[in-house]
Structure formats: structure tokens, C-alpha cells
Amino acid sequence: MTKKLNLKLLALLFALFAFTACDDDDDIIPEEENEEEVITTVKLTFTDESDVETVFTWADPENDGSPVIDDITLESGKTYELSVQLLNETESPAEDITEEVEEEGVDHQFFFSGTAIDDLITISYNDSDEDGNPVGLDNNVTILATGGPSVLTVILRHQPDKSATGVSDGEIDNAGGETDVSVDFNITVQ
Amino acid sequence: MIKYIQLTCLMLLSGYLLAQSQQENYNIKGHIFDEGDHLLPGATVFIPELEEGVVSDIDGNFEFKNIEPGEYIIVVRYLGFEPTERKIHVPSYDPVDIHLHGEFHMLNEVSVEEEKVTTGLQTVEAVSKDELQKKSGGSLAESVSNITGVTMLQTGPAIAKPVIHGLHSNRVLIMNNGVRQEGQQWGTEHAPEIDPFTAQTLKVIKGAAAVRYGSDAVAGVLLVEPPELPTSKGLTGDVNLVGTSNGRQGIASVMLANGSEKIKGLGWRLQSSAKKAGDFHAPNYMLTNTGLHELNFSGEVGINREKWGGSVFYSLFSTETGILKSAHIGNATDLQEAIGRDEPFYIEDFSYDINNPKQDVAHQLAKVKGYYNFNDNSKLSLQVSQQVNSRKEYDIRRGDRDDKPALDLKLETLSGELVLEQIHTDRLKGTYGISYMDQKNRNIPGTGVRPLVPNYLSTSIGAFAIESYGVNKWEFELGARYDYRRLEVYKLDDDDVLITPSYNFNNASVTGSVEYLINDNMQLTSNLATAFRPPSVSELYSEGLHHGVGAIEEGNPDLDSEKSFKWVNTFDYNKNPFAFSTSIYYQRIQDFIYLEPQSEFKTLSRGTFPVFAYKQTDARLMGLDAQFKYQISQSFAYQAKYSMVRARDISNDRYLINMPADRVENGLTFNQDLLGKLTDIFIDLNTVYVAEQTRVPGIDYTTPPDAYFLTNIQAGFSYKILNLDTDFSLSVNNAFNTAYRDYLNRFRYYADDMGRNFILRLHVNF
Numbered sequence: 001m002t003k004k005l006n007l008k009l010l011a012l013l014f015a016l017f018a019f020t021a022c023d024d025d026d027d028i029i030p031e032e033e034n035e036e037e038v039i040t041t042v043k044l045t046f047t048d049e050s051d052v053e054t055v056f057t058w059a060d061p062e063n064d065g066s067p068v069i070d071d072i073t074l075e076s077g078k079t080y081e082l083s084v085q086l087l088n089e090t091e092s093p094a095e096d097i098t099e100e101v102e103e104e105g106v107d108h109q110f111f112f113s114g115t116a117i118d119d120l121i122t123i124s125y126n127d128s129d130e131d132g133n134p135v136g137l138d139n140n141v142t143i144l145a146t147g148g149p150s151v152l153t154v155i156l157r158h159q160p161d162k163s164a165t166g167v168s169d170g171e172i173d174n175a176g177g178e179t180d181v182s183v184d185f186n187i188t189v190q
Numbered sequence: 191m192i193k194y195i196q197l198t199c200l201m202l203l204s205g206y207l208l209a210q211s212q213q214e215n216y217n218i219k220g221h222i223f224d225e226g227d228h229l230l231p232g233a234t235v236f237i238p239e240l241e242e243g244v245v246s247d248i249d250g251n252f253e254f255k256n257i258e259p260g261e262y263i264i265v266v267r268y269l270g271f272e273p274t275e276r277k278i279h280v281p282s283y284d285p286v287d288i289h290l291h292g293e294f295h296m297l298n299e300v301s302v303e304e305e306k307v308t309t310g311l312q313t314v315e316a317v318s319k320d321e322l323q324k325k326s327g328g329s330l331a332e333s334v335s336n337i338t339g340v341t342m343l344q345t346g347p348a349i350a351k352p353v354i355h356g357l358h359s360n361r362v363l364i365m366n367n368g369v370r371q372e373g374q375q376w377g378t379e380h381a382p383e384i385d386p387f388t389a390q391t392l393k394v395i396k397g398a399a400a401v402r403y404g405s406d407a408v409a410g411v412l413l414v415e416p417p418e419l420p421t422s423k424g425l426t427g428d429v430n431l432v433g434t435s436n437g438r439q440g441i442a443s444v445m446l447a448n449g450s451e452k453i454k455g456l457g458w459r460l461q462s463s464a465k466k467a468g469d470f471h472a473p474n475y476m477l478t479n480t481g482l483h484e485l486n487f488s489g490e491v492g493i494n495r496e497k498w499g500g501s502v503f504y505s506l507f508s509t510e511t512g513i514l515k516s517a518h519i520g521n522a523t524d525l526q527e528a529i530g531r532d533e534p535f536y537i538e539d540f541s542y543d544i545n546n547p548k549q550d551v552a553h554q555l556a557k558v559k560g561y562y563n564f565n566d567n568s569k570l571s572l573q574v575s576q577q578v579n580s581r582k583e584y585d586i587r588r589g590d591r592d593d594k595p596a597l598d599l600k601l602e603t604l605s606g607e608l609v610l611e612q613i614h615t616d617r618l619k620g621t622y623g624i625s626y627m628d629q630k631n632r633n634i635p636g637t638g639v640r641p642l643v644p645n646y647l648s649t650s651i652g653a654f655a656i657e658s659y660g661v662n663k664w665e666f667e668l669g670a671r672y673d674y675r676r677l678e679v680y681k682l683d684d685d686d687v688l689i690t691p692s693y694n695f696n697n698a699s700v701t702g703s704v705e706y707l708i709n710d711n712m713q714l715t716s717n718l719a720t721a722f723r724p725p726s727v728s729e730l731y732s733e734g735l736h737h738g739v740g741a742i743e744e745g746n747p748d749l750d751s752e753k754s755f756k757w758v759n760t761f762d763y764n765k766n767p768f769a770f771s772t773s774i775y776y777q778r779i780q781d782f783i784y785l786e787p788q789s790e791f792k793t794l795s796r797g798t799f800p801v802f803a804y805k806q807t808d809a810r811l812m813g814l815d816a817q818f819k820y821q822i823s824q825s826f827a828y829q830a831k832y833s834m835v836r837a838r839d840i841s842n843d844r845y846l847i848n849m850p851a852d853r854v855e856n857g858l859t860f861n862q863d864l865l866g867k868l869t870d871i872f873i874d875l876n877t878v879y880v881a882e883q884t885r886v887p888g889i890d891y892t893t894p895p896d897a898y899f900l901t902n903i904q905a906g907f908s909y910k911i912l913n914l915d916t917d918f919s920l921s922v923n924n925a926f927n928t929a930y931r932d933y934l935n936r937f938r939y940y941a942d943d944m945g946r947n948f949i950l951r952l953h954v955n956f
Binding site: 032034 | 518524527535587630638639644647681792795
């Protein structure tokens with residue numbers, strides 16, 4: 001082979017690669033990605049004996065760390081049922097995450113903690129998953145005393161160990177798992 | 191100059207060797223030529239198996255005397271030429287004639303290679319295949335971490351990145367087969383996508399070698415070099431089988447190579463490896479979901495002739511790696527809980543299953559290269575390569591989203607390099623080059639998660655020139671380089687409106703080195719070099735939650751390039767029976783990019799998160815690596831290694847986070863050439879002490895783990911099966927099953943490191 005031919009071959013190889021490189025870059029424009037698993041809103045519905053519902057929400061609809069939080073007020077002398085609802089408001093209409101939690105009840109459990117627990121109120125589970133363990137979407141609230149404001153923390157754990165000591169009674173210490181929700185409310189009992 | 195040292199070393203080594211055999215032995219004779227058929231005096235010719243070396247005389251002749259019959263690999267090295275291997279038969283009645291091809295490697299960068307423990311302590315080039323073989327089956331980072339001053343940054347047992355002199359990720363440039371490795375290197379949990387079985391040698395350049403290799407070579411460069419293609423007929427091959435008790439891991443690797451009789455200089459090589467591991471375990475519990483699957487392939491075909499040559503190379507690396515399930519946390523409270531636990535939360539029975547969280551990574555490289563020698567003194571080479579890196583990360587998710595990656599990135603890189611090597615005079619040589627790189631990074635839609643890093647296009651152009659000059663006992667090198675990079679970011683802002691910020695980075699770098707041969711036993715090398723690194727797109731624009739540490743990391747669009755200045759001084763001493771080598775370095779990095787904890791916290795529905803923002807500061811790193819070897823007797827050798835690094839954030843007057851702790855290794859090796867039908871018998875006893883890292887900035891989630899001490903033992907021998915040399919070895923790593931955590935393992939918060947591990951290796955070479 002002659003020298004010239006060799007150089008031509010090199011040039012050809014280079015041109016071939018340069019050509020394949022020049023594909024169009026239209027796909028560089030990113031597509032909108034809907035945040036599918038975000039929980040922006042925690043809705044607590046307290047229902048008293050006379051079926052009167054009061055709703056308090058923790059809402060960060062933009063999911064940017066600027067939540068608007070309702071202060072919870074309960075009345076002493078009453079008992080309440082507490083149901084928890086989770087929403088993703090980055091989507092329109094808002095997606096109800098509660099259903100997913102319910103479907104995967106064995107993998108989820110709510111815990112209620114904060115200074116209000118055992119001081120102003122106690123919360124006990126009123127539902128169960130397929131294995132008979134609590135999930136915490138429906139609960140009973142007992143008023144212990146008037147006072148406040150105190151803090152009520154609502155925590156949702158993903159894949160906790162529900163059979164660990166105390167977990168099915170609502171004690172979080174041995175639950176493990178991964179925190180999906182952890183929000184604080186101020187609560188006052190009048 | 192290196193060759194004198196080598197000559198000294200080789201002569202010393204050959205002194206250890208006394209022929210033990212009673213049978214009739216033979217002499218091997220041959221000649222060394224350059225590409226133009228000129229005889230080369232002063233080339234070192236080495237038989238690794240025998241640890242015997244000679245130097246070609248003034249007429250290019252060499253001769254080994256009194257060699258036992260058999261098959262040997264001989265290795266020829268000569269300054270400025272590529273090391274060349276040849277298989278020979280003894281007795282042989284034809285002279286062994288070997289042609290060397292020009293290489294023009296950078297003399298003065300401080301290059302320390304892996305070496306066979308028994309061949310002494312050269313910091314100059316040595317045969318490293320043996321040591322790779324001895325430790326085969328590990329990750330790339332594990333394979334290079336034997337080099338003093340090189341450590342690992344781990345994310346559990348299966349993911350490891352090399353750390354050179356305290357720096358890693360985007361600050362360590364990896365040259366895989368002559369091509370800049372372009373993966374998602376910004377992530378500390380993203381291991382290099384390279385199969386160590388493709389490598390013949392692994393080299394680490396500890397200086398800031400930006401002039402030759404371009405951006406990112408701030409800490410140094412890791413060179414992964416495959417074997418040369420054969421140029422003559424004769425099937426050669428390599429089979430490795432490795433089994434480990436920890437993780438119940440099986441590894442297999444096969445390599446085949448051959449040349450052609452009909453077409454001069456034509457050769458090919460095919461290689462493939464596979465790995466399968468289940469859950470690894472710590473001394474006291476399983477590390478649930480830490481298994482991995484890996485499948486790799488590479489092939490090359492090419493022609494190498496004196497006047498011209500070229501080759502086509504392709505490689506595929508693919509891995510699926512589990513992430514310790516207990517390390518998947520929701521927020522900082524979960525992390526605090528994990529730190530407080532004695533054992534990880536999820537401990538299940540051993541399984542080969544890999545569940546979420548996991549990584550699924552594939553990396554392809556295609557390369558075409560060619561060279562042309564205009565005459566004896568100038569060589570032009572061109573290389574063009576394409577890389578496609580795909581990274582999918584799967585999270586534990588709600589609903590039916592487990593099969594949907596939470597991160598899905600595709601990075602395509604086209605690069606090219608044109609290099610002219612020119613010998614001006616016997617003493618003055620030059621290397622000149624231009625390089626080009628075009629890159630596209632895309633988030634594949636459909637993850638249901640806002641992208642952690644945005645899409646981008648990037649184009650880089652660079653030009654460099656290096657001159658080296660050698661006279662008597664001195665060797666000098668000077669180099670300069672200029673780089674331009676354009677970065678165009680395509681990102682949706684918080685309101686899903688497209689923004690397209692763009693950046694232009696201009697950087698100049700220079701290097702200067704001097705090497706002085708004090709006498710036949712001592713050598714001094716000093717290298718001063720600057721390097722730079724434009725900020726990565728993750729540092730500019732990352733946003734969101736880092737699940738591993740329950741923190742929010744915020745990019746900083748105003749970052750500028752890091753600029754580094756590194757001074758490395760190396761002293762080598764080699765005189766029977768002692769060998770000593772030490773490197774002392776000083777590095778200043780202006781605009782060092784790091785994560786600074788912010789005073790405000792962010793309240794999301796998942797909890798309250800600490801916020802870290804990318805900032806720039808001035809950093810200073812100083813350190814020392816030292817190795818010592820003492821050949822106690824013909825059979826026993828002692829070896830010690832020490833490395834330390836001190837790193838300060840000067841602007842904030844505190845230590846830098848995540849720096850390797852001081853490390854001491856001691857080793858005792860027993861060698862016996864022959865025992866009955868067994869050959870190359872060895873027993874290695876090795877201890878590693880890693881101190882507690884006390885020099886920390888105090889911005890971590892917990893204090894660094896305690897110091898630890900590990901003992902590793904390996905024993906092996908060679909045995910002929912069906913006339914094939916077969917090496918067997920058995921190792922026990924962490925022999926006393928010590929429970930420990932390492933400061934540079936990101937999972938130190940969650941679990942202990944790996945417990946005792948028995949490793950059985952079998953290697954056949956033909």
C-alpha cells in the first residue's frame with residue numbers, strides 16, 4: 001500500500017466517525033416529568049360522636065419546602081375518630097396517595113408522636129392490614145386533658161417491621177423502615 | 191534513565207536466583223530492533239517467571255544463560271518504546287528477534303505500577319500482570335488500591351472508586367485503553383465502568399498530568415492498558431476462575447489472542463468475563479441486598495507493521511448491583527436511627543436476588559486507531575472513539591413503580607485525538623497533539639421523578655505540546671496545554687419552563703519535570719504540574735434529595751473551574767538487599783468545589799432536611815507515600831508500605847472531609863521456585879492497619895470509625911496440567927473476621943465492612 005492510500009484510509013475512518021457523531025440533538029430538550037410519588041399534603045379528618053367533621057391539613061402543594069399548616073383544635077369531653085389522607089397536589093387533579101398506602105397496607109404504618117401524645121391526647125389504631133396488623137389510616141382519639149399548643153407529629157413508615165416489639169401498639173422505636181411522611185402540627189385541646 | 195535503574199534492579203534480582211535444577215540447561219540468544227530494523231543497545235530483556243533480566247549490548251544482542259527447558263514469556267522494555275512481550279520455547283535454535291514500537295510515554299510523571307511482590311520495589315515499570323493475576327476478581331478500584339497512596343471510596347462491598355492522594359470521582363481521570371473514561375463519574379456511588387480483566391497493566395500517575403490527558407487529572411491519572419495485539423501466528427490465551435466464600439461469588443474470565451501467518455502484522459484478541467455474587471456478609475450479620483451480576487466483553491483486531499498500523503477495539507461492561515437495603519432511608523432522623531443501631535435494620539438470609547435499591551449500568555466503548563511512521567523520527571497517530579454510558583438506578587417505591595428507574599441517564603461521548611511524536615535529536619523529543627470531545631447527556635423520560643442532573647451538550651477542544659530532553663544523568667520535560675470547553679445545559683425550572691444556560695471554560699496548564707540519576711542505586715524525580723477541572727453539571731445544577739444521606743444538595747450555577755498546582759518529589763533507592771521508594775507531595779487547589787452545610791433546614795412532607803450547597807474554597811493537600819522492601823534471604827522478603835495525607839480547607843481554616851486516614855501495611859513473603867512437581871510456591875502474610883481519621887471538619891453526621899487492623903493470607907503454586915501452566919492460590923482476607931468500619935466507606939453509617947473471605951483462584955495461561 002502506498003503512503004497516500006494509508007493516509008486516505010485514516011482520513012476516511014475519521015470522516016466516518018465524524019459523520020456518525022453529527023446525529024441530531026433534538027432529544028436534548030427535556031420532557032416534563034411528573035413527580036409521581038410526592039406527598040405534598042397530609043389531611044387529618046377528626047369526626048366527633050355527632051359525626052361532625054373537622055379537617056386540618058399540612059400542605060406544601062409546590063413541594064418546595066413552604067408548607068401551610070393548620071393548627072389543630074379539639075374539644076375536651078369528646079372522643080374523635082381520626083382518618084388520615086395523603087395527596088399529591090403537584091398533579092392536577094390532585095392524586096390521592098391514600099389508596100396506594102391502603103393497597104400496600106402490609107408495607108405501611110402511621111405513627112403518632114410529639115409532646116401532645118400521652119399529655120393531651122392518645123391515639124389508637126382502628127384499622128388493620130391483610131395480616132391483621134394496624135396501618136393507621138383510621139384511628140380513635142381520646143382526650144386526656146386541656147392545654148396546648150403542643151406538637152403532634154404524624155409519621156408514615158414504608159416497610160417497617162410490624163412484628164417488632166411495641167410496633168403494632170404504635171411505638172416507633174423498633175419499627176425501622178424508611179420514612180415517607182413526617183409532619184408536625186400544633187394542637188390545642190380546649 | 192529508567193533503563194539504568196532497571197538494569198540495576200534486574201541484576202540484583204538475578205543475583206538471587208541460583209539454578210537449582212540438575213537437568214541440562216540452555217542459553218537464549220536474540221536481538222532487539224527498533225521499527226526501522228536498527229539494532230537497539232541498552233534495552234532491558236526480562237523473564238518475569240525467572241525474575242531474570244539482561245540488557246542488550248552495543249550491537250543489540252542479548253543472551254540468557256543456563257535456562258531450564260520450557261516456555262517463557264520475555265518482556266522487552268526500552269525508553270520511548272512500548273513494552274513488548276514474546277513467548278519463547280527453550281531450547282530454541284533460532285535467535286529470538288524482537289522489534290519494538292515507538293511509544294514516547296511521558297517520562298517524568300511519577301508513575302508507580304503494580305508489580306509482582308517478589309520482584310522488588312521499583313517505582314519504575316515492572317511486570318504487573320502477575321500481581322493483577324494474584325488479586326484477580328476484584329473491582330478496578332480494588333486492583334489499584336495495592337499501590338501506596340491509592341485507596342478506595344466504597345459504597346458497600348460491591349461499589350468502589352479509586353482515590354489518589356485523597357481525591358476521587360471527577361478529580362481522578364481514568365484512561366481506559368487510551369480513551370478518557372466518560373461515565374457519570376460525579377457520583378460518589380458510581381464505580382468506574384471497567385473490567386480489570388481487560389487490563390494487562392494498571393498504572394497510576396500521581397502527578398497532576400493534565401498536560402497530556404486534559405481536564406480532570408487533578409489528583410492523577412489511572413491508566414488501564416490492555417495487552418498488545420499479537421503480530422505473529424500462535425494462539426495464546428488466559429483463563430481465570432475465582433470463587434469467594436463471602437458473597438458465594440463466582441467469577442470467570444477468558445482471553446484468546448492470535449496472529450496471522452498470511453497477513454503480516456495482523457492480530458486479534460477476544461476477552462470476556464462474568465461475575466455473580468449474592469449478599470456479602472459482615473462478621474456478625476448479612477449485608478442484605480449487596481449482590482451483583484456482571485458481564486463483560488471486549489475484542490480487538492488490528493495490524494501492526496513497521497511503517498503503519500491500526501486497530502478496531504470494542505468493549506462492553508454491564509453490571510447490576512444491589513445497594514444495602516438498610517442504607518435506603520427517608521430522612522435525617524432515619525439516618526440518626528441507623529447510626530444508633532448496633533446492626534443494620536434489614537438482615538435477611540443469604541440470597542442471590544438483587545432487589546431495589548439497585549443500579550443497572552452498561553458502558554460501551556468503540557475505538558478506531560491508526561498510526562503512520564513518516565520516517566524513523568516521526569510518528570503520527572489518530573484515535574477516534576465513541577462511548578455510550580447508560581445508568582439506571584432503581585429505588586424502593588410505592589405502587590407498581592419498582593420496575594421504573596428513579597434515575598435513567600444516557601451519556602454519549604465522541605472523542606478524537608491526533609498526536610505527532612517527533613525525535614528531533616538523540617536527546618530531544620517532542621509530542622504534540624490536538625484533542626476533541628463531544629458529549630451529550632440525557633435523562634430518559636418516564637422515571638416519575640424530577641431529574642437530579644439536567645440534560646446537557648458539551649464540546650471540548652484541546653491542544654498540547656511536550657518536549658523532553660535528556661543529557662547524561664539528567665532528564666527534563668516541559669509541556670503546555672490549552673483547553674476550551676463549552677457546556678450547554680437544558681433544564682426545566684421549577685415551573686417547567688425550559689432554561690438553557692451555557693458556559694465557556696478556558697484553561698491553560700503547564701508541567702515541568704526533572705529526573706536525576708544520583709548514582710546506580712539512587713534516583714530523584716521532581717514534577718511540577720498544574721491541572722484544572724471545570725465544574726460538573728451536577729455541581730452546577732443538581733437539586734433535590736440525596737437518599738443515601740438524607741440531605742438536600744443544591745447546585746451552584748456560578749461555579750468556576752478548579753485550578754490545581756501539584757508538586758511531587760520521588761526518591762528511589764535500590765541496592766541489594768534493600769529497596770526504598772518515597773513520594774512527597776504538595777498540592778494547592780484554588781476554587782476547590784465542595785458541599786457546605788447550610789444553616790437553614792428545608793421542611794418537606796418527608797421531614798426536615800439539612801441543606802448542603804456547592805461552594806468553592808482554597809484547599810491544600812500534603813502527603814507522603816513510602817515503600818520499603820528487604821530481601822531477608824533467598825526465600826523470605828519483608829515489605830512495608832505507609833501512606834498519609836493532610837488536607838486543609840484554607841479559606842474556612844478547617845480540615846477537608848472524607849480524606850483517607852493514615853495507613854500502614856506490612857508483608858512477609860515466602861517463595862520457593864520448586865517443590866516436587868510444584869513450581870512458584872509462595873506464601874504471603876499481609877497486615878493492614880488503618881488509623882482513626884481524627885482530622886475532620888466536624889460537619890459529618892457522626893464521628894469517624896475507630897482504627898482497625900486486618901490480616902490477609904495468601905498461598906499458591908503452579909502445576910502443569912495437560913502441559914499447561916496452571917496457577918492455584920487460596921487467600922483468606924480479614925482472616926480473624928474483625929468487625930470494622932472504614933471512614934471512606936459511605937455505608938459506615940449503616941453496617942460493618944465485609945467479614946472473613948476465602949478466595950480460591952485458578953489461572954491457566956497458554
